[in-house]
Amino acid sequence: MDQKIPFQILNSQILALFPDGEVEFVDIKLLDDIISYNDHLLSEINYKPYILTDIIFTNDRLFTPAPLIAFIEITNLCNLKCKHCYANSQYRRKNEMSTSMIFQLLDEFGEMGVLQVFLTGGEIFTHKDAVEIINYAATKNFTTQVFTNGILLTEQIVASLPGNIGLAISFDTADPVKTVRGKMDYPKLKQTFELLNKFKIPFRTAISVHKYNIQDIIETYEWSIKNNYPRPQWLETFATGRALKNKHILPTEENFKEIFEVYKTCMDKFCTMDNADELQGTAIESIHAIKTIQMVERLEIATGKPKLANTMVYVNSSGDVYPDSSCLDYEDFIGGSLYDLSFFDIWTNAFKELRKNSFTDFKGCDKCPINVSGIHCNFRDYGLSQNLHGDPFYCGASDYIKLMILRCAEYWKEKDDKGYKLKLLIN
Ligand code: SF4
Numbered sequence: 326m327d328q329k330i331p332f333q334i335l336n337s338q339i340l341a342l343f344p345d346g347e348v349e350f351v352d353i354k355l356l357d358d359i360i361s362y363n364d365h366l367l368s369e370i371n372y373k374p375y376i377l378t379d380i381i382f383t384n385d386r387l388f389t390p391a392p393l394i395a396f397i398e399i400t401n402l403c404n405l406k407c408k409h410c411y412a413n414s415q416y417r418r419k420n421e422m423s424t425s426m427i428f429q430l431l432d433e434f435g436e437m438g439v440l441q442v443f444l445t446g447g448e449i450f451t452h453k454d455a456v457e458i459i460n461y462a463a464t465k466n467f468t469t470q471v472f473t474n475g476i477l478l479t480e481q482i483v484a485s486l487p488g489n490i491g492l493a494i495s496f497d498t499a500d501p502v503k504t505v506r507g508k509m510d511y512p513k514l515k516q517t518f519e520l521l522n523k524f525k526i527p528f529r530t531a532i533s534v535h536k537y538n539i540q541d542i543i544e545t546y547e548w549s550i551k552n553n554y555p556r557p558q559w560l561e562t563f564a565t566g567r568a569l570k571n572k573h574i575l576p577t578e579e580n581f582k583e584i585f586e587v588y589k590t591c592m593d594k595f596c597t598m599d600n601a602d603e604l605q606g607t608a609i610e611s612i613h614a615i616k617t618i619q620m621v622e623r624l625e626i627a628t629g630k631p632k633l634a635n636t637m638v639y640v641n642s643s644g645d646v647y648p649d650s651s652c653l654d655y656e657d658f659i660g661g662s663l664y665d666l667s668f669f670d671i672w673t674n675a676f677k678e679l680r681k682n683s684f685t686d687f688k689g690c691d692k693c694p695i696n697v698s699g700i701h702c703n704f705r706d707y708g709l710s711q712n713l714h715g716d717p718f719y720c721g722a723s724d725y726i727k728l729m730i731l732r733c734a735e736y737w738k739e740k741d742d743k744g745y746k747l748k749l750l751i752n
Pocket of ligand 1: 687689690691693694695696702703704705706719720721722727
């Protein structure tokens with residue numbers, strides 16, 4: 326599969342994801358070269374002299390011409406019924422999009438210049454055309470990441486996947502008694518990871534942290550190191566989707582001390598003082614994902630506006646376009662339906678009211694120690710805030726999450742000062 330450069334033009338500047346994984350604004354003079362590269366008329370592109378540090382925004386156009394990150398939930402059907410599921414997945418939604426409608430959406434994303442597409446579910450591999458959809462997405466300019474619980478992956482499926490995607494496998498514990506997901510154990514995980522290695526499919530892993538797996542997490546990190554598997558990403562469980570109905574699994578301030586000790590132990594195992602770049606040993610697909618997320622944050626800081634509906638979007642399996650998965654329970658947040666309008670129309674013309682909002686509209690932030698200490702906060706999130714406070718403009722973080730943000734920032738500052746970097750993959 327050849328690699329192309331997804332790009333979009335914003336106020337006479339180009340925002341692009343380059344083959345080395347960097348996401349940058351560059352001078353419009355580079356446009357012909359980018360087009361030639363994508364048409365295979367250039368084999369390399371030297372974009373660095375064209376990088377712009379001053380990003381121009383106009384007051385009427387603070388959102389990007391296409392999302393930088395777009396999620397497509399291809400089905401809500403899932404083989405599991407996890408208590409912490411952010412999307413409340415289990416059954417198909419009414420009127421789920423057909424495969425041809427998903428292809429059309431992928432075409433639009435490609436044409437508009439979306440940088441990164443996350444294909445998700447439900448469990449994506451319950452969809453009869455999952456492999457076909459993933460292969461189609463992989464032909465487009467954007468980078469494709471696939472979220473899965475990994476349980477349905479067989480040799481036949483893995484052998485049919487394209488090599489230029491990234492797979493993200495999430496689990497909570499490999500202890501069959503303590504899991505709130507079920508059906509996963511170390512032999513099954515090992516078998517799946519070995520298959521992915523055999524067919525050279527880049528993958529990363531993620532552990533969903535909740536009240537009942539705290540004491541298993543260190544063991545899972547150690548198991549990952551011992552077997553030379555990727556460092557699991559630490560995923561907090563938020564008050565959304567099915568987790569909202571199972572609040573007993575959500576960590577509280579009382580659990581903070583214990584969880585933070587586990588966090589430090591796990592991260593310490595993956596810190597290195599090598600002079601190498603912090604992304605050492607990381608597949609290019611993961612670098613693309615990380616750099617795109619970093620650009621989303623850069624734009625949030627530059628504009629003072631939340632990423633939701635400005636640079637990020639979530640399309641559910643019924644074709645409804647939301648600012649984010651955290652808003653799925655609230656129809657008021659739907660920007661439009663793909664059964665009525667093209668994605669381009671929805672992105673360009675919907676969300677007008679939401680886009681007027683800025684960080685200063687979130688009432689909880691004023692005196693919040695996170696905001697006061699200048700830490701960039703990802704919790705100006707309408708759905709999470711509504712779930713926690715009954716108000717979309719308050720704060721999307723629980724008291725436990727706030728403590729984690731503050732202490733993790735201190736921990737990483739200390740590590741950074743000593744010259745430690747976090748390795749994302751062991752290789
Ligand atoms: S944690 Fe909440 S109150 Fe604090 S900065 Fe983030 S969104 Fe604002």
